[in-house]
Amino acid sequence: MDAVTDRNQRKGLTYVFIETEGEEKRILGFITMRTSSVIKQYENRIIGDAALEITELAVDKDYERQGVGKLLLALAVTVANGINSTLASVRYLALCADKQAVPFYERFGFKELTEYGDIPREGWNSDCVPMTLRLPDTN
Secondary structure, eight states: OOHHHHHHTTSOEEEEEEEEETTEEEEEEEEEEEEEEEEEEETTEEEEEEEEEEEEEEEOGGGTTTTHHHHHHHHHHHHHHHHHHHTOOOOEEEEEEOGGGHHHHHHTTOEEOOTTEEOOOOGGGTTSEEEEEEOOOOO
């Protein structure tokens, strides 16, 4: 998956975190999100809940462990809550995490989906850990 391809195919929106120092600019990280769903199976029924999915989150190696990833996740939560309160009901922020990144997402409140739940998969994310963060209900 590629952020530019996603945008051109209208599959996602990418936010880029840029550091500017004089004329110099450096990309510190980026996050790509798209509409999606959390799929749950109950007995013989499959139910889908609306979600905003983080399809990509990347931080420049020189800026790892400096809070850039947390800022990008905070942005995703803000965007999801904004959509939820103004445009459409979004119940979850979802992602498909690399196994080594699971503890990072858990510290932010994400939980692994059980064997009864999943998010839509594509070939590139078939071996990941589906995780969700439940958004507050708005009425």
